[in-house]
Amino acid sequence: MGTERLNEFELIARYFVPLAAAEKGAFGLSDDAASIALAPGYRMVVTTDTVISGVHFRVSDPPDAVAGKALAVNLSDLAAMGARPRAYTLALTLPQAWNRNELEPWLESFCGRLALDQREAGVDLIGGDTVASPGPLCVTITALGIVRAGAEMRRSAAVPGDLVYVSGTIGDAALGLKFISGELPTLPAEYGKVLVDRYQFPRARIELGQRLVGIARAAADVSDGLVADIGHICAASNVSATIDASRVPLSLPFRAAIDVNPNADLLAVALTGGDDYELVFTASPASVDAIQSLSNDLGTPLTAIGCIDQRFPIGAKPRTRVLDPNGCPMELETQGYQHF
Numbered sequence: 386m387g388t389e390r391l392n393e394f395e396l397i398a399r400y401f402v403p404l405a406a407a408e409k410g411a412f413g414l415s416d417d418a419a420s421i422a423l424a425p426g427y428r429m430v431v432t433t434d435t436v437i438s439g440v441h442f443r444v445s446d447p448p449d450a451v452a453g454k455a456l457a458v459n460l461s462d463l464a465a466m467g468a469r470p471r472a473y474t475l476a477l478t479l480p481q482a483w484n485r486n487e488l489e490p491w492l493e494s495f496c497g498r499l500a501l502d503q504r505e506a507g508v509d510l511i512g513g514d515t516v517a518s519p520g521p522l523c524v525t526i527t528a529l530g531i532v533r534a535g536a537e538m539r540r541s542a543a544v545p546g547d548l549v550y551v552s553g554t555i556g557d558a559a560l561g562l563k564f565i566s567g568e569l570p571t572l573p574a575e576y577g578k579v580l581v582d583r584y585q586f587p588r589a590r591i592e593l594g595q596r597l598v599g600i601a602r603a604a605a606d607v608s609d610g611l612v613a614d615i616g617h618i619c620a621a622s623n624v625s626a627t628i629d630a631s632r633v634p635l636s637l638p639f640r641a642a643i644d645v646n647p648n649a650d651l652l653a654v655a656l657t658g659g660d661d662y663e664l665v666f667t668a669s670p671a672s673v674d675a676i677q678s679l680s681n682d683l684g685t686p687l688t689a690i691g692c693i694d695q696r697f698p699i700g701a702k703p704r705t706r707v708l709d710p711n712g713c714p715m716e717l718e719t720q721g722y723q724h725f
């Protein structure tokens with residue numbers, strides 16, 4: 386970095402130390418690492434996710450959206466485990482080419498959003514790394530959560546007879562990306578705005594995740610795509626699932642988009658588009674009432690969309706069957722997003 390710029394340590398002091406101020410174990414970001422106490426009988430849940438400019442968010446997305454997404458995707462993984470968020474680290478790879486006039490307003494907005502979101506989630510920044518590279522902007526967050534020992538919601542816990550539930554509405558983020566890319570020109574702008582907001586500012590189901598402990602069996606968050614993520618539960622649990630496409634909860638803007646684009650296969654977008662950060666989970670039919678009252682309590686729709694129907698012999702390939710509104714198996718081109 387040029388000498389007219391803030392050096393790495395000034396930059397850390399100005400932008401990151403304030404985000405670490407409330408956590409004693411962060412030592413004001415002045416030491417080599419942080420130290421976090423754990424009460425007896427509890428375990429730490431750890432997850433890392435990277436978001437890269439041009440891959441996970443649009444190059445033109447504003448810094449507050451980048452910050453919000455980078456934190457939310459990690460908090461969503463904690464939610465899927467039933468953990469309470471505790472702290473996070475931040476590894477920032479900034480483009481070398483940014484001059485001070487670009488870097489500082491960007492960091493100002495980025496850290497402003499982190500400050501808001503970390504307060505809401507009850508976490509503090511406890512460390513990280515700051516580097517510059519010739520590559521694209523890249524943000525890696527590692528989130529730490531706390532869970533009672535043995536209470537972790539695992540992908541591997543689904544059993545035949547379980548119902549498959551999903552929270553909120555599905556497909557909005559994938560459709561928001563289509564809208565902002567100009568692919569849904571006939572959708573009214575006020576609907577488009579809601580969908581784009583879900584793409585740019587995903588919200589992790591933090592409270593729902595913790596409240597599902599003891600009610601749900603298996604759980605995962607919907608990041609790759611609904612069918613793909615149910616497939617991950619099936620693979621881990623060695624079971625297959627049948628999903629009713631007609632029961633997948635769609636938002637009002639999503640249904641409006643279907644109405645004005647009857648020929649586009651938007652139902653497939655809902656089933657396989659990623660970035661929803663809702664929770665998908667399985668539960669015994671005996672838990673239906675508990676799930677309904679949890680849904681009422683949180684004001685969050687929890688919708689049964691299918692069931693776990695068979696155990697597979699070790700080594701066989703578990704399947705996720707999706708039935709269309711007529712009850713016929715759907716042929717989906719993909720199940721969700723894959724990097725490789």
Ligand code: ADP
Pocket residue numbers: 397401414415416417418474475476477510511512513514515
């Ligand atoms: P080291 O060389 O010992 O790894 P660094 O010089 O990279 O330490 O960082 C100094 C301190 O600042 C460390 O406590 C580190 O955790 C913290 N830090 C650096 N970058 C960030 C960041 N982007 N967010 C939060 N903390 C950071």
Ligand code: MG
Pocket residue numbers: 513514515
């Ligand atoms: Mg370092």
